[in-house]
Amino acid sequence: xxxxxxxxxxxxxxxxxxxxxxxxxxxxxxxxxxxxxxxxxxxxxxxxxxxxxxxxxxxxxxxxxxxxxxxxxxxxxxxxxxxxxxxxxxxxxxxxxxxxxxxxxxxxxxxxxxxxxxxxxxxxxxxxxxxxxxxxxxxxxxxxxxxxxxxxxxxxxxxxxxxxxxxxxxxxxxxxxxxxxxxxxxxxxxxxxxxxxxxxxxxxxxxxxxxxxxxxxxxxxxxxxxxxxxxxxxxxxxxxxxxxxxxxxxxxxxxxxxxxxxxxxxxxxxxxxxxxxxxxxxxxxxxxxxxxxxxxxxxxxxxxxxxxxxxxxxxxxxxxxxxxxxxxxxxxxxxxxxxxxxxxxxxxxxxxxxxxxxxxxxxxxxxxxxxxxxxxxxxxxxxxxxxxxxxxxxxxxxxxxxxxxxxxxxxxxxxxxxxxxxxxxxxxxxxxxxxxxxxxxxxxxxxxxxxxxxxxxxxxxxxxxxxxxxxxxxxxxxxxxxxxxxxxxxxxxxxxxxxxxxxxxxxxxxxxxxxxxxxxxxxxxxxxxxxxxxxxxxxxxxxxxxxxxxxxxxxxxxxxxxxxxxxxxxxxxxxxxxxxxxxxxxxxxxxxxxxxxxxxxxxxxxxxxxxxxxxxxxxxxxxxxxxxxxxxxxxxxxxxxxxxxxxxxxxxxxxxxxxxxxxxxxxxxxxxxxxxxxxxxxxxxxxxxxxxxxxxxxxxxxxxxxxxxxxxxxxxxxxxxxxxxxxxxxxxxxxxxxxxxxxxxxxxxxxxxxxxxxxxxxxxxxxxxxxxxxxxxxxxxxxxxxxxxxxxxxxxxxxxxxxxxxxxxxxxxxxxxxxxxxxxxxxxxxxxxxxxxxxxxxxxxxxxxxxxxxxxxxxxxxxxxxxxxxxxxxxxxxxxxxxxxxxxxxxxxxxxxxxxxxxxxxxxxxxxxxxxxxxxxxxxxxxx
Numbered sequence: 047x048x049x050x051x052x053x054x055x056x057x058x059x060x061x062x063x064x065x066x067x068x069x070x071x072x073x074x075x076x077x078x079x080x081x082x083x084x085x086x087x088x089x090x091x092x093x094x095x096x097x098x099x100x101x102x103x104x105x106x107x108x109x110x111x112x113x114x115x116x117x118x119x120x121x122x123x124x125x126x127x128x129x130x131x132x133x134x135x136x137x138x139x140x141x142x143x144x145x146x147x148x149x150x151x152x153x154x155x156x157x158x159x160x161x162x163x164x165x166x167x168x169x170x171x172x173x174x175x176x177x178x179x180x181x182x183x184x185x186x187x188x189x190x191x192x193x194x195x196x197x198x199x200x201x202x203x204x205x206x207x208x209x210x211x212x213x214x215x216x217x218x219x220x221x222x223x224x225x226x227x228x229x230x231x232x233x234x235x236x237x238x239x240x241x242x243x244x245x246x247x248x249x250x251x252x253x254x255x256x257x258x259x260x261x262x263x264x265x266x267x268x269x270x271x272x273x274x275x276x277x278x279x280x281x282x283x284x285x286x287x288x289x290x291x292x293x294x295x296x297x298x299x300x301x302x303x304x305x306x307x308x309x310x311x312x313x314x315x316x317x318x319x320x321x322x323x324x325x326x327x328x329x330x331x332x333x334x335x336x337x338x339x340x341x342x343x344x345x346x347x348x349x350x351x352x353x354x355x356x357x358x359x360x361x362x363x364x365x366x367x368x369x370x371x372x373x374x375x376x377x378x379x380x381x382x383x384x385x386x387x388x389x390x391x392x393x394x395x396x397x398x399x400x401x402x403x404x405x406x407x408x409x410x411x412x413x414x415x416x417x418x419x420x421x422x423x424x425x426x427x428x429x430x431x432x433x434x435x436x437x438x439x440x441x442x443x444x445x446x447x448x449x450x451x452x453x454x455x456x457x458x459x460x461x462x463x464x465x466x467x468x469x470x471x472x473x474x475x476x477x478x479x480x481x482x483x484x485x486x487x488x489x490x491x492x493x494x495x496x497x498x499x500x501x502x503x504x505x506x507x508x509x510x511x512x513x514x515x516x517x518x519x520x521x522x523x524x525x526x527x528x529x530x531x532x533x534x535x536x537x538x539x540x541x542x543x544x545x546x547x548x549x550x551x552x553x554x555x556x557x558x559x560x561x562x563x564x565x566x567x568x569x570x571x572x573x574x575x576x577x578x579x580x581x582x583x584x585x586x587x588x589x590x591x592x593x594x595x596x597x598x599x600x601x602x603x604x605x606x607x608x609x610x611x612x613x614x615x616x617x618x619x620x621x622x623x624x625x626x627x628x629x630x631x632x633x634x635x636x637x638x639x640x641x642x643x644x645x646x647x648x649x650x651x652x653x654x655x656x657x658x659x660x661x662x663x664x665x666x667x668x669x670x671x672x673x674x675x676x677x678x679x680x681x682x683x684x685x686x687x688x689x690x691x692x693x694x695x696x697x698x699x700x701x702x703x704x705x706x707x708x709x710x711x712x713x714x715x716x717x718x719x720x721x722x723x724x725x726x727x728x729x730x731x732x733x734x735x736x737x738x739x740x741x742x743x744x745x746x747x748x749x750x751x752x753x754x755x756x757x758x759x760x761x762x763x764x765x766x767x768x769x770x771x772x773x774x775x776x777x778x779x780x781x782x783x784x785x786x787x788x789x790x791x792x793x794x795x796x797x798x799x800x801x802x803x804x805x806x807x808x809x810x811x812x813x814x815x816x817x818x819x820x821x822x823x824x825x826x827x828x829x830x831x832x833x834x835x836x837x838x839x840x841x842x843x844x845x846x847x848x849x850x851x852x853x854x855x856x857x858x859x860x861x862x863x864x865x866x867x868x869x870x871x872x873x874x875x876x877x878x879x880x881x882x883x884x885x886x887x888x889x890x891x892x893x894x895x896x897x898x899x900x901x902x903x904x905x906x907x908x909x910x911x912x913x914x915x916x917x918x919x920x921x922x923x924x925x926x927x928x929x930x931x932x933x934x935x936x937x938x939x940x941x942x943x944x945x946x947x948x949x950x951x952x953x954x955x956x957x958x959x960x961x962x963x964x965x966x967x968x969x970x971x972x973x974x
Contacts, residue, residue, distance in 0.1 A: 047120055049073070049074060050073050051073070051906075052071055052072070052073050052078070052891055053071075053072055053073070053480055053522075054070065054071055054072075055070045055072065055503075055519075055520050055521070055522035056068075056069055056070075056071070056083055056086075056520060057069075057086075057502075057518070057519050057522065058086075058312075058389065058509055058511075058517045058518075058519050059093070059096075059097045059100065059388060059389065059521075060389050060501075060656075061094075061096050061097060061651050062098075062232050062385075062386070062387060062388070062389065063131070063232070063385060063386025063387060063389060063391055063511055063512040064082075064088055064234050064235050064385075064511060064512060064619075065088045065089075065389060065390065065509065065510075065511025065512065065513075065515060065517060065591075066086065066088050066089035066092065066093055066094075066097055066099060066152055066233050067082065067083030067085065067086020067088060067089055067517070067591070068080050068081075068082065068083060068093065068100065069081050069082070069083050070100075070101070070503055070522040070572065071101070072503075072522045072523050073224075075104060075354070075523050075524060075526075076105060076523065077100075077101050077104040077105060077503050077523055078101060078105065078280060078544070079097065079101050079600045080093070080097070080100045080101045081093070082097070082098075083591060083794065086517070086590065086591065087212070087590070088212065088234075088511055088513070088517075088591070089234045089592060091122065092234045092237060092948070092949065093234065093879075093948050094234055094648075094948050094949075094950045095233070095648065095649050095652055095663070095914045095915065095948050095950040095951075096231040096649060096657055096663070096916065097234075097607030097948070097950045098947065099657075099660055099914075100204055100233065100344070100390075100502065100503075100663065100664065101499060102660050102662075103539065103656050103657065103659050103660050104501070104502065104503055106526075107503075107756040107777075107778060108578055108659055108660070108778055108781065108782070109526070109659070110526060110679045111531065111659070111720075111782035111783065112485065112486045112659055113483060113484060113498070113501070113526055113527075113780070114482055114483060114484065114485040114486065114490065114496055114497075114498035114499070115485075115498055115526060115527035115528060115529065116129045116498060116527060116528045117131065117132055117135035117136075117495070117496065117497055117498060117528065118131075118493075118495070118496040119134065119135050119138055119173060119212075119413050119494075119495050119496075120493075120494045120495070121138075121640045121745055123494070124767040125518075126769045127493070127494070127495075127496065128194040128309070130580050132528065132530070133658070134190045134430065134603075134885065135497060136497075136538050136542060137537055137538055137542065138141075138495065139367050139452075139477075139495055139497075140182070140451060140478055140539050140542035140543045140546070140548075141542075142476075142477045143155060143179070143450055143452075143539070143543055144543050144546040144547060144844070145713075146449050146450050146476070146477075147179060147180075147547065148546075150261075150449055152179040152180040152181035152429075152448040152576070153155070153183055153431075153447075154182075154447065154450065155175070155179055155181055155183060155448065155449070155450045155452070156184075156214050156434060156440075156442065156448040156450065156451050156452070157171060157175050157183060157184040157185075157451075157452045157453075157454075157455070158184070158185055158186070158187070158316070158436065158439060158440075158451065158452070158453045158456065158458060159171050159173075159184065159187070159243070159399060159453075159454045159455065159456065160185050160186060160187050160188075160388070160394075160454060160455035160456035161186060161187060161191060161192075161386070161387070161388030161389065161390050161394050162186040162388055162389060162390065162392035162456070163390060163394065163454065163510060163532055164251040164390060164393070164505060164507030164508060164509060164519055164533070164560070165390060165394070165396065165397060165507060165510065165533070165564065165567065165876055166508065166533045166560040166563040166564055166567070167454075167455075167507065167509045167531075167532040167533045167536070167565050168186075168390070168393060168394045168397045168399040169397045169533075169564075169566070169567050170536045170537055170540070170555065170557070170563060171184060171397075171399065171454065171536055172184055172397055172398055172399045172405070173423060173555070173912070173916060174396075174536055174539070174540045174554075174555075175433075176404070176419075176428050176429065176750050177419075177420075177423040177425045177554055178246065178425075178540055178543060178544055178547065178548070178554055178857075179426065179543070179547075179896070180403050180429050181429060181433060182402075182410060182429050182431060182432060182433030183401065183433040183439060183448065184396050184399065184400075184401060184433060185401040185433065185434065185436050185439055185932065186391075186398055186399050186456075186691070187388070187433050187436065187456040187458070187461060187576075187688015188388060188391040188394050188395070188400065189400065189401075189435050189436040189437075189643045189749075189750060189751060190354070190436060190461060190462070190750075190751065190752060190754060191350065191353065191354075191386070191387040191388060191391055191393070191749060192353060192384065192387065192388075192391045193353070193358075193400070193435075193746075193749040194353040194354075194355065194358025194359050194361070194362055194388055194460055194746055194748075194749040194751045195348075195352075195353055195362055195384035195386075196353065196360070196395060197358075197746075197748045197749040198358075198359050198361075198363045198365075198366060198384075198749075199362070199366075199384070200360065201363055201748075202362075202363050202366040202367070202370070202620055202621055202622070202623055203314075203366070203608070203613050203614055203615075203620050203623065204613045204614030204615030204616075204620070204621075205575040205614035206357075206395055206407055207407075207514070207575050207576065207614060208377065208383060208384055208512065208513065208514055208605055208607075209375055209381045209382070209606065209607040209608050209750070210345065210381035210382070210383040210391070210513065210606065210607075211514075211605040211606055212235070212238065213344065213378075213512045213514050213606075214343075214378060214379045214381065214383070214606070215235075215238050215239055215242050215345065215379075215381070215382075216336070216379075216387070216656065217345075217381070218242070218249065218341075218343045218345035218378030218380070219245070219246065219248060219249045219250070219251070219342055219343055219380035220249065220250050220251075220254070220337055220341035220344045220345070221239055221249065221250070221251040221345055221346075221347070221442075221486050222251075222252050222254075222337060222338070222344055222345070222346040222347070223251065223252070223253045223254065223261055223262075223265070223346075223347050223348070224254040224255075224276060224346060224347070224348040224351065224352055224361075224568050225254065225255065225348050225349055225350060225352040225353070225755075226255075226261065226347050226348055226349035226350075226351060226385060227255065227259040227260065227261045227262075227275065227349075227645060227646065228261050228347060228349075229256075229259065229260040229264065229648075229953040230259070230260060230261070230645035230646050230647065230648045231349060231350075231351075231387070231646050232347075232385050233648070233948075233949070233950045235347075235385070235512075236261065236726045236910070236953070237949050237952070238777070239251070240264070240396070240952070240953075245736075246657035249265050250266045250267070250337055250341075251264070251265040251267075252263040252266065252267045252269065252337065252338075252352075253267070253268050253269070253387055253629075254271060254276065254279060254715060255268070255269075255271075255351060256270060256271060256272065256273045256351075256641075256643055256710070257271065257645070257708045257709055257713075257715055258708040258709075259269075259645070259708065259709070260648075260953035260954055260957070261412075261953070263953065263956075263957060264953055264956065267333060267334060267337070268326070269324070269326050269327055269330060269331070269334060270326065270697055270710065271321075271324040271325060272324055272325040272641070273630060273641050273643050273713070273755070273756045274355060274357065274494025274629060274630035274755075274756055275323055275324040275325070275554050275627065275629075275667065276351070276352060276357075276361045276364070276365075277356075277357055277360050277361055277364045277625065277626075277627040278315060278320050278323040278324055278627035279324050279326075279331075279471075280317075280361070280365050280367065280368055280926075281311065281312045281315040281320070281364060281627065281712070282312075282315045282317060282319075282320030282321075282324070282335075283331070283334060283335045283338060283368060283627075284312045284315075284364075284367060284368055285312045285313065285315045285316060285317070285320070286306075286317065286331070286332060286335035286339075287338065287339050287371060287372060288309065288312070288371070289332055290335070290336075290339060290725070291351035292335075292338075292339030292340075292372065292390075293371045293372055294364050294371070294372050295658035295753070296373075297370075297611075298370070298371060298373075298374035301370075301611045301613070301619055301620060302370050302516075302619055302620045302621065302622060302899060303617075303619045303620075303621050303623040303937055304621045304623070304624065305371070307624040308367060308371075308622040308623070309624070310624075311624040311626060311898055312410075315601040315627075316660075316911050317331050317332060318800075321625065322530065323369050323930075324340060325583065325709050325710075326895075328414045337370065338368065338374075338730035339372065341374075342379070343374065343377065343378060343379030343380040344369070344372070344374040344379075344380055344381060345379055345380060345381060345383060345738035346365060346368075346369065346381075346382050347383050348361075348362070348365060348382070348383075348384060348385065349384070349385045349387065350352055350387065350645075350754075350755060351755060352365070353751055354751060354752065354753060354754040354757070355626055355630070355636075355639045355746065355751070355753050355755060356628075356744050356745060356746050356747075356753045356757040357625075357746065358625075358746040358749050358751050358753075358774040359420065359625075359746050359748040360623070360625040360627075360628075361747045362548065362918060363383075363623035363625065364623070364625070365382055366382045366623075367622050368625065369381060369382050369475055370620050371622070373869070375608060375620075376606065376607065376609045376610075377606075377609065377610035378606070378609060380753040381606075382490045383512070384512070385512050386512045388670045388840070389509050389511070392509075392510040392511065393508065393509050393510040393516075395407070395662075396571075396576055397567055397570075398410075398508060398566075399430060400417075400435070400749075401433030401434060401435045401439075402432050402433070402435070402750075404416065404575060405419055405422070405567065405570040405571075406567075406570045406571040406572075406574040407574055407575055409431070409578055410428075410432060410433075411430075411432070412748065413416075416430060419609030420745050422566070422569065423554060424554060424555065429534060429768060432789075434448070434570065434751035434755070435745075436458075436462065436750070436752075437462065437463070437743045437745055437750070437752050439474075440458065440462060440467065440468050440471040441467065441470075441743075442904035443471040443472070443474055443475045444467055444470045444471035444474050446474060448475065448479075449475060449476045449477070450475065450476060450477045450479070451471075451472070451477070451478050451479065452466070452479040452481070452490060452653050453478070453482075453493075454479050454480075454482070454499070454522045454532060455481065455482065455483070455499065455532065456489075457487040457488060457489045457490075457721070458489055458652040459472065459487070459488035459489040459491075459492055459651055459722075459735070459737065460487070460489070460653040460721030460722065460723070460735075460736055461652065461721075461738065461754075462702060462738060462743075462752075463738055463739070463741035463742055463743045463752045463754055464623045464696045464697075464739075464741065464742060464743040465697065465736065465738045465739045466696060466735065466739065468735075468738075469492075469735060469741065472489075472492045473492075476750065477494050477495070477496070477731025478492060478493050478494045479493065479494065479497065479916075480492075480493035480495070480496050480497070481497040481499050481532065481535055481585065482496065482497070482498075482499055482502065483498070483499045483501035483529065484655040484656070484932070485498075485738040486655065486723065486782070486786075487653065487655050487723070488653075488721055488722050488723055488736075490736075491680060491824070493653075497528070497530075497535055498527070498528055498529040499525075499529060499530065499531070499532050500525035500530060500531045500537065501525070501529070501656075502526040503521070503523055503813075504521055504522075504523060504524065504526075504529050504531075505519055505521055505532075505539050506519065506520060506521050506531070506559075506560045507519050507533070507560040507562060507564070507906075508560075508586070510594075511591075513593065513605075513779060514576075514593045514594050514603075515591045515592065515593045515603075516578070516581065516586065516591060516592055516594065517586070517591035517595070518583070518587065518591075518933060531560075532610040533557070533560060533563060536555075537557055537813060540553075540554070540555045541553055541555055543920060544556045544634060547682050552668040556665060561583050564583065568581065571594075572598075575595065575598040575614050576594045576595055577594070577595045577596070578595065578596045578597075579596075579597055579598040579699060580593050580596045580597050580598045580599055580600040581594075581596040581603070581738060583605075583919075590925075593605055608620075608621075610932075624667055628709035630753065630756045631742060631744040631753045631756075632695070632742055632744070632753075632757055632758045633757065633758065634758045635714075637760060638693075638694065638695065638759055638760050638943045639712070639757035639758075639760060639866060640674075640712060640713065640714045640758070640759050640761060641712060641713045641714070641756065641758065642672075642692075642694070642713075642714045642716065642740065642756065642757045642758070642759045643709075643713065643755055643756055644715070644716055644717070644718040644737065644741070644754060644755055644756075645715065645717060645718060645755075646718060646719070646850070647666065647667045647688045647717045647719055648666055648667075648950060648954075648964070649663040649664075649665075649666045649667070649950070650663060650667070650717070650916060651719075652719065653719060653721050653723070654719050654721070654724065655721070655772050655885065658724065658801075659724070659781075659782065659803075660802065661781070661802035661803040661805070661809075661810055661811060662804065662805045662911075662914050662917070663805040663908070663914065664801045664802060664803055665803070665805075665911025665917070665919075666912070666914065667909055667910075668793050668801060668803065668910075669702060669799050669801070669815060670701055670702070670716070670717065670720035670724065670725045670737070670799060671702045671703065671704040671716070672690065672701045672702075672703050672704070672714050672716050672761065673703075673704050673705075673706035673708065673709055673714060673715040673716070674703055674704070674705065674706065674709065674714055674761070675705075675706065675707060675708060675709050675710060675711050676705045676706075676709050677711055678712070678714075679703065679705055679948055682761065682763075683763075684703055684761075684763060686704055686705045687701065687702055687703070687763075687870075688702070688703050688763060689701070689702055689703075689763075689764040689766050689796075689797055689817055690702075690703050690762060690763055690764055691760075691761070691762045691763075691764050692714075692716070692739075692740065692759055692760075692761055692849070693760050693761075693762070694739075694740040694741075694742070694757045694758065694759045695742070695758070695761060696739065696741070697735070697740055698739070698740075699725070699727055699736075699739055699740070700727035700736075700766070700796060700817075701716070701725070701797075703736065703761070706836060714759065714761065716737050716740075717737070718737055718738075718754070719737075720736055720737050720739070721735070721736035721738070722735050722736045723735075723736075723789070724799060724800065724801060725737075725791075725795075725799045726774065726793070726795075726798045726799075727792075727795065727796050727798055727817075738754075740757050741754050741757050742757055747781045750778070764796065764797065764817075765819060766796045766797060766817035766818055766819055767817075767819070767869055768817065768818045768819065768820055768821050768822070768867075768868070768869065769816070769817050769866075769868065769869065769870050769872065770795070770814075770815070770816040770817065770818070770822065770827070770865070770866070770867045770873070770875045771813075771814070771815050771816075771866045771867075771873045771876045772788070772814045772830055772831065772834055772836075772853070772863070772865040772882050773803075773811060773812065773814065773863065773864060774811060774812065774835065774836070774862055774864065774883070775804070775809065775810065775811045775862050775863065775884060776810055776812060776836040777810065778810045778812065781802055781810045781812060782802075784812045784833055784834070785800050785801075785812050787829075787830075787833040788800050788812065788814045788830055788833055791826055791829065791830055792819070794822050794826045795816040795817060795822060796817055796818045796819060796928060796959050797815075797816060797817040797818075798814070798815070798816040798817075799814070799815050799816075800813070800815075801811065801813055802816045802871065805917045807885060810842055811880075812834075813880070814830065821849050821867070826867075827851075827867065830865075831853060831865050834855075834863045834865070835852045835855060835863055836855050836861070836864075839855060839857075839891065840853040840854060840855040840863075841853065841854045841855075841856070841895070842892030842895075843892050843895035843896060845868070848868060848869065848870045848897070849867075849868050849869065850867065850869070850897055851867050851868070852864070852865060852867055852868070852872065852895040853865045853867045853895075854891045854894060854895055856887055856891070859886050860883075860884055860885060860886055861879075861882050861883055861885060861886075861887055862883065862884070863883075864876075864879055864880075866879075866895070868897060869897070870874070871897045871898055872897040874897075874898075875894065875899055875901075875905045876896070878901035878905050878906065878907045879894060879901075880906060881901075881905055881906075881907065882894075882905060887968065888902040888904060890901055906921060907921070908920065908921045908922070909921050912944060912951050912954055912958075913942070913943075913944035913945065913951040913955075914950075914951070914957065915943075915944075915946075915947040915948055915951075916942060916943045916944055916946075916947070918920040918942045918943070918944040918951075920958075922942055922953070923938060923942070923944070923958050924958075926941050926942060927958060927959070927960070933944070934959045934960060934970050935956065938955060938958075944957070
């Protein structure tokens with residue numbers, strides 16, 4: 047570890063759009079600790095389980111196992127990629143881009159960027175594509191995340207401007223969550239809501255979600271609708287509000303337009319019709335409408351459940367219709383609050399970093415807006431033709447129309463739908479440039495050029511969170527080895543390209559610091575809805591994060607928009623959008639009879655390139671699975687833990703099945719994080735590429751956001767009776783290398799997953815689970831077991847007749863690794879045997895390895911880790927609750943400390959508690 051004085055740096059968490067302030071503790075060139083910033087208004091010192099472990103994912107030696115540390119270049123497709131210097135790599139990229147523009151035109155270039163980039167990174171990428179090259183083919187993975195929210199705000203309120211702020215949580219008396227499992231996806235915000243409800247016992251919460259998530263379990267009313275029926279539900283609520291005369295007629299008349307058309311449309315959404323469409327009870331629909339109509343202030347939160355849909359814009363607009371019809375906007379505690387999924391999805395939208403946008407919320411289709419940007423940039427014109435959005439861009443590459451793909455800070459080989467087509471697109475492109483901090487992503491493995499980028503804690507710039515709050519991101523340590531900041535990489539390439547395309551002209555990229563880029567962005571906002579001309583880096587440094595708008599002459603930003611009732615449209619009026627309900631893009635049928643939905647895990651982030659390096663973050667969900675209702679399992683003669691083929695019209699994979707009453711009969715759920723880095727197996731004759739092998743690329747016609755949330759699938763038992771489990775402890779410096787060694791053998795199995803586990807460096811471990819139709823070749827098993835150190839000195843239990851061959855290694859009197867092979871019975875001991883790692887064996891090895899062996903009395907499976915901060919598992923919680931009287935939660939927190947640090951586990955802890963005799967269960971509206 048580096049020596050020297052401990053220093054502290056204030057910055058922002060790189061995960062969700064809550065935008066939590068983080069204080070980094072660094073010594074020398076290493077980040078050694080983090081804590082929440084109590085002065086940051088977004089989190090007031092709180093961090094979730096992901097944010098609280100940022101220092102662990104950033105620390106060497108763990109980080110350097112996964113980081114891209116030097117440029118790498120493949121000069122021919124059939125040649126290996128080799129390390130090179132920056133000058134050679136950037137000269138190659140610039141020459142290829144310039145050649146492509148000259149031979150095929152600028153639209154043969156596609157640039158795919160990320161909501162995890164800083165605003166300054168976004169700005170130079172956008173200017174490079176639209177200003178220098180002359181193509182609008184620059185889009186962001188925010189297309190998969192927030193583009194339906196953008197379109198919804200623009201169509202109804204006139205601009206992509208979130209009208210609410212976090213302070214509204216303290217003023218609301220009805221919280222309405224739609225398509226948002228905030229307890230997992232935005233846990234710090236959810237805790238703030240939870241605390242507001244405790245302070246105001248009269249406040250109520252409604253959750254609209256096809257699953258009974260932790261957010262739904264904590265609600266007063268859960269409307270467990272059928273997937274994709276949100277528009278019908280919102281129209282049904284408005285029908286009842288109008289029927290009961292609970293609309294705000296004066297507000298509608300003075301501040302809106304288009305109401306008559308909407309009123310005529312929702313007349314057909316009678317309660318019985320809507321209840322049948324949505325699969326809920328009429329009484330609960332009526333109750334929700336009454337609560338909304340009686341509320342003083344309604345604050346709605348929504349996220350991917352609304353956005354990731356072919357009707358995403360319509361869903362957003364239909365929810366905003368409810369706010370407009372009841373005047374629930376522009377005042378404390380009231381308004382539609384779109385929760386951004388990435389830390390700077392908002393900043394990317396501000397600088398126009400998408401294929402249909404321009405800087406400062408300008409529209410690409412407006413000639414005046416294009417002319418304004420061209421003057422600012424000093425170019426003759428900005429191209430008028432809309433660029434290719436995310437799905438369209440990769441389809442164009444697949445078809446040969448886009449020749450060069452430049453991908454930065456995102457992992458489309460895991461995150462885009464219909465992965466087979468994405469892989470074909472990457473193979474068809476003449477050049478794939480990946481600018482990435484992590485060399486272990488699926489996309490990085492497919493790159494022709496890998497450009498090593500700086501990561502969190504190593505960059506300077508700004509981000510904007512979900513409440514329009516701009517914050518400074520600060521560098522605590524220098525980037526490792528040859529990694530460089532993203533904006534600097536783009537500027538270097540841009541200068542080389544313009545030397546070819548604009549010889550002798552002044553550079554469009556004179557920037558030497560992130561602040562110089564930000565100042566140009568600031569000027570672009572003058573007179574716009576997001577005007578920040580009164581803001582400066584000095585103010586951000588001195589006064590901390592600030593909200594926009596913050597125009598010249600203002601003393602502060604504006605916390606809440608539209609308080610004067612004047613909206614961003616030309617006539618100052620908001621607009622009701624009348625769009626009828628339409629079903630999901632892919633309906634179920636006899637061949638694909640299950641509705642599959644996707645969502646997030648509590649402790650993982652996106653494709654897990656960062657969180658996936660830390661074993662403790664797998665304690666809560668250690669293996670991918672498909673969740674089905676227990677009755678669905680029984681109907682299909684399946685048991686929890688069975689392996690099943692999950693097949694859609696696009697692909698297939700093998701997963702373990704889990705019983706869950708969070709989903710209904712006829713529905714299924716898979717977490718979206720599991721890419722090919724962590725799970726593999728052939729579902730049928732087609733190879734698999736993680737969960738998005740199943741999802742479809744159909745997208746919303748307005749927002750172009752794909753329907754990642756829903757697909758039709760079938761589930762069939764996989765005949766893979768031979769099982770194999772290997773696990774062991776290793777030094778933290780070798781943890782990733784061990785995983786990579788093992789993953790190289792994925793192809794030998796019908797199913798395989800490999801993840802890290804353990805809490806601390808001295809308990810780092812790797813777990814490999816696999817299955818096959820018959821025993822795998824001994825040389826493959828020998829290679830895997832060699833990686834775990836099991837080839838020498840291990841005790842062996844073998845039963846050739848039953849195909850059992852298991853090993854256990856004891857080093858210096860302690861168990862360090864084991865391999866279990868054979869029928870399912872032979873590997874069941876993994877559940878408790880792994881608890882013995884690092885301990886003396888309590889029984890002779892052959893007794894521990896014997897199929898059907900029972901755990902020693904002192905060794906019982908702990909179950910799932912509920913609290914990662916203090917390594918508290920289900921068994922410990924059950925033990926304390928069995929002895930608890932009085933306040934059971936207080937007893938848990940006192941004895942085990944769970945729920946006392948980051949608080950991410952609190953919603954789940956409450957599900958363990960006995961019901962209070964004076965409390966009524968939350969209502970759940972499910973099919974009758």
